[in-house]
Amino acid sequence: MGYDAKAKLHRYLQVGREAMLWKLDGLSEYDIRRPLTPTGTNLLGLVKHLASVEYDYFGVTFGRPHDEPLPWMADDSEPNADMYAAVDESRDDILDLYRRANAHADATIDALDLDSEGHVPWWPDDVNPVTLHWILVHMATETHRHAGHADVVRELIDGEVGYRPAAPNLPDGGADWWAGYVARVEATARAAGER
Structure with a gap:
């Protein structure tokens, strides 16, 4: 059985895509849009940004342009316009x-x-092609x-965490266990800060 590097890399990309979409499941329109960091990070904006950059990196880069209008990516658009969803x-x-x-x-990946x-x-000329x-x-x-980023934002919204529903990749502790864990981490941080 041979190792197919392209298939493996493509699968890693797909797993990340699935994680991004899962982070929006079950949330209100407000919760998927609300900024929860000082720089405005929000769940739907992260998805919008990734859609935009996938189109460019796998399209424009390889002479396979898309016909999708992305006005938020134009040179004269508002800074960070790809990082949040407009009301409409x-x-x-x-x-x-x-x-x-x-x-x-995926079509580009399959074709090349x-x-x-x-x-x-x-990108600068010295890193191209x-x-x-x-x-x-x-x-x-x-x-x-x-x-x-989405994992942290989702945890701030409703406490939902993990890699994906079937494999959270976290210890199987209840609320009491997690409260104790956080208290130990806090105590360790304070002790280290007082040294």
Whole structure:
């Protein structure tokens, strides 16, 4: 049985995508949009951002442009406009955009070899050209980075945590166990801070 690097990288990207979508399950329209960090991080905005960058990295980079209008990515758009959903952009609009971006990216991944070259126009010349391998690593990493952000934001909303429903990747402790754990971590931090 051989090792298929492209399939493995593609699977890591897909797992990150699934984690992102799961983090929105069961939440109100307000909760998926509300900013919960000083920089405005919110769940639906993370999905919108990832849809936008998947379209660009797997499309524009490899001469496989998409026909999706992304006005929030224009040079004259408001800074960070890709990191939140406007009032007229529904949950379904953003989720459908993400699924279309994923399908477009998947078509590029399927069509090209790992060593296929592309050009990222917004990166400096000294790092271009790039390969599909590089972009797959970049996007899998970016997606999982934002899935981590989403995990923290979701925990702040309703306490729901974990990697995915069937595999939370956390100790199986109840509320009392977690309260005790947090108290131990806090006590350790205070003791270290007083040294």
